[in-house]
Amino acid sequence: MYLINGQWQTTLPANDRAVQFGDGCFTTAALRKGKVSFSEQHLHRLRLACEKLQLPFTEWSMLASEMQQLAMNEQRAVLKVIISRGAGGRGYSAANCNQPTRILSISPFPTFYDDWRKSGISLALSPVCMGVNPHLAGIKHLNRLEQVLIRTHLEQTPAQEALVLDSDGWLTECCAANLFWRKGNAVFTPFVDRAGVNGTMRQHVIACLKEAGWRLQEVRERVETLADADELIICNALMPVVPVKQAESWHYNSRELYHFLAPLCE
Template sequence: MFFINGQQQDSLPASDRATQFGDGCFTTARIAEGEVCLVDAHLQRLQLACERLLIPFTDWAELQREMINMAKGNPRGVLKVIISRGAGGRGYSGASCLNPTRILSVSAYPAHYDLWRRDGIRLALSPVRLGRNPMLAGIKHLNRLEQVLIRAHLEQSDAEEALVLDSDGLITECCAANLLWRRGNDVFTPKMDQAGVNGIMRQFCLQHLAHSAFRVVEVHTGVEALLDADEVVVCNALMPVVPVRAYGDKTWSSRELYSFLAPLCEQTR
């Protein structure tokens, strides 16, 4: 089910800049018991992305109402919200785009996340590296070709998620999740200032870890740091947090960090 600018439909004008240039941003939220989990954080993410991309979207109150209404009556699902700059001319200039497009859709919740939380997952190193660009780092823009290629390579492996490095060989994220690892009481996560997506659940986890016995450290580091970890977890707004059981020949059985985060992440409505 799709709604485009408040109307139920499933097609865009060919001139929309989401189609022409990937000119827009999006967020993906978990629906639980008829509510959008962390709805304010998802709206803030979209607002930040629109500011960074210079998209003049202003219908925030209407968008929030639509998000809440689409979740009602749905015990479990996924809400995706896309904002594009709107329809415009052939060239790169967006000066003629005065009416941004908002697209909302609801789909089924991925059943495999329940199995992942129970059994843990295996990571595989992706041959695809993320380009470093501080102007776009952190936001979830519509240019996702890197992730499409990462997923295509991942599907040729026996792993559930990819360990993704940037073009300098530094740990950045997974294909569709952020990464945290624990060594003792220190919890490490890649900095998001050069590449990657600063995910909603990553932000949520870091906020709670900051008021815990754990010490959070954001780092630029290579794969060797992961091999020294006592525990690794991945997170996104849908999972919301999943333990990692293996990467290559390295295995983990500890769930100390996971056991701290999992109950908190389930209370996000």
């Protein structure tokens, strides 16, 4: 069941613009011990996305209340929140779409993340590149076909996650996570100003590193920069951080950065 505009149901109008055009945004949050982890950050992400998409959503207090309502009885689960522009006509114009749709749902927590944190994971370079679009870069809009194809190709490999480049060949992110790597005392992460998602956990990791005095740089690099890295980690709101033991043919044994960040990201 889905909580759609405050009503428990399983149907959405066929002319909802989420269905017709992927016209909307979403966020995915961890629920722990009856609370939404990093709830303010998730709401902030949705606000920024709505502004970027010129989506006239105003029910922020109601949405925050519904998020907490769904979290109350959950010890460990996943909350997904979608904001669609709502029902509209056949064409692209959004002129008459003034009633956005909010959709909330809960699903089981992916417990394989626990195993990933213990053993580390492998990354495989994806043959699917992300299109460069500075206007949409950073936000989590509903157009996720690139990620669907990246995941489809990834499932044909033994790796657990993908290394994803943009269409100009710059290292960008993973399929469902952001990427950081360490060389000595310096930590690097790709820019997401032209492609990719500026994840809530990515933002939190950056803040933690800066506060602790790590040398952090957002960079535009080719995948070969990972060849001489000392350590790689990936992160998202659910993991929240996971160590990487192998990326393509490169192997990593250090967990210095991971052990620093893990207790700060729960």
